[in-house]
Amino acid sequence: MILTVDVSNTSIIFSVVAEEKTILTFRLSSDKSRTSDEYAVLMELTAKQHNLDLHTVDGTIVSSVVPTLTSVIEDAVKIAAGHSPIVIGPGVKTGLNIRLDDPTELGGDFVSAAVAAIDKYPLPCVIVEMGTAIAMGILDASGNYIGGIICPGPMVSQIALARGAAQLSNVSITPTAQVIGKSTDTSMQSGLVHGAAAMIDGLIERIEDELGQPATVVVAGDWADTIIPHCKRKGMIIDKELLTRGMVMIYKKNKR
Numbered sequence: 001m002i003l004t005v006d007v008s009n010t011s012i013i014f015s016v017v018a019e020e021k022t023i024l025t026f027r028l029s030s031d032k033s034r035t036s037d038e039y040a041v042l043m044e045l046t047a048k049q050h051n052l053d054l055h056t057v058d059g060t061i062v063s064s065v066v067p068t069l070t071s072v073i074e075d076a077v078k079i080a081a082g083h084s085p086i087v088i089g090p091g092v093k094t095g096l097n098i099r100l101d102d103p104t105e106l107g108g109d110f111v112s113a114a115v116a117a118i119d120k121y122p123l124p125c126v127i128v129e130m131g132t133a134i135a136m137g138i139l140d141a142s143g144n145y146i147g148g149i150i151c152p153g154p155m156v157s158q159i160a161l162a163r164g165a166a167q168l169s170n171v172s173i174t175p176t177a178q179v180i181g182k183s184t185d186t187s188m189q190s191g192l193v194h195g196a197a198a199m200i201d202g203l204i205e206r207i208e209d210e211l212g213q214p215a216t217v218v219v220a221g222d223w224a225d226t227i228i229p230h231c232k233r234k235g236m237i238i239d240k241e242l243l244t245r246g247m248v249m250i251y252k253k254n255k256r
Contacts, residue, residue, distance in 0.1 A: 003057045004082065004247040006109060007064035009132040010155075014043065015244045016052060022244060024050050032068050036075035043080040060085035061251040063108030063243070086254055088112065090202060093253045097144045106145065110137045112246030113220060118143045119249065121216045126207055128236075129243075130221030132156060132226075134196060138215075148231070149203055154192050154223050161188060173223075175230060196223075196240055197230035204233055218242060 001023075006013040009030055016024040026046045028039070047054050050096055060077050062085045064070040070087060077085045086092060086107030096114050111146040113127050114137055133156070136149040152160065154173045162170045171185045171192075179194050181187030208215055217235070219228050220242040228236055 001057045002248055002251055003054070003060040003077075003085075004244050004251075005060060005062045005064075005073060005077065005085065006243055006247070007062065007066050007069050008109070012039075012073065014046075016057065017248050020245075020248070022241060023054055025177065030066055030069060032066075032242075033096035034072070036072050036079060039073060039077070040079035043076060047080075048250040049230060054081040057081050057083075059083065059096060059251060061247045061256060062087045063112050064088075065107040065109055071230070075217055080221050086251055087239075088250060094250050095162075095253060097142075099144050099146050109243055110145075110148065112250060113250050114139055114145050114246070116242045116246030117216075119216055119245075121218055124211050124213065124215040126204055126215045126217045127242070128200065128217065128221075128224075130219060130223035134200065134223075136203065136207070138211070140211065141213070149207075151199060151203075154196055154227065157196075158188070158192055173226060173229065175226065186237050193227060194230055196227045196232070197232075200227070201233050 001016055001018045004015045011027045012030055013027045015022050028042055044054060060081055062073055074085055074087055088111055090104055094111055094115055096111055100106060117125050117127055123139055123143055125139040126140045129135045131153055133153045134151045138146050138148060140146050158173060161168050171188045173192050174189050175193045176186050176190045179190055181190045204217055218237045218239050220239055224238045230237055
């Protein structure tokens with residue numbers, strides 16, 4: 001069994017994979033005030049609630065985009081599982097050719113997603129991660145990671161609107177039946193959902209123009225099921241296991 005740990009700005013997702021199947025997933029909030037001991041206790045208790053002893057896990061791999069939490073989670077894994085995890089970063093073998101001005105800037109989440117996408121989907125490929133940010137990573141026809149796009153995610157946009165405009169309140173990020181809202185709340189909801197969908201459609205069209213050919217579009221992240229059905233682009237693939245698969249592949253590359 002392999003434990004994958006995805007540390008994002010909002011939450012930390014733990015997945016236990018056995019024989020290429022995810023048998024358990026749980027999440028904790030990304031709280032920078034918690035110590036390694038606190039995270040270790042929460043990991044152990046949550047795993048035991050699902051009848052899993054973390055010490056039976058063969059190894060762990062961590063992807064983190066929150067630098068202040070990386071070492072905290074690394075130490076928590078040592079306490080809770082009894083071994084040191086692999087942390088995706090410089091020095092870890094991935095097989096991915098990153099053609100950025102500074103390849104070290106690419107987060108472990110996109111490294112993992114790209115490795116999994118190259119393995120499964122036709123190239124070129126646009127990977128869309130829908131979490132705190134709507135982020136896109138682009139793989140060219142040769143499987144090189146050539147760049148990306150980062151935009152505010154639905155929750156970030158909602159919070160910014162509510163804070164920045166006196167007459168706008170917090171609303172749920174819920175799809176509306178019509179694009180044209182009949183109230184302030186439904187107008188905001190339409191903008192958050194249909195606006196995000198239209199942005200994704202438009203960006204993919206422009207990416208393909210720059211690539212000079214059509215691309216496979218693979219979507220992962222918490223907001224995929226909410227936003228993607230409202231995109232006009234056809235054939236977009238929602239793959240919630242993309243990041244986990246990529247992390248397992250990288251773990252195996254480094255444990256051979």
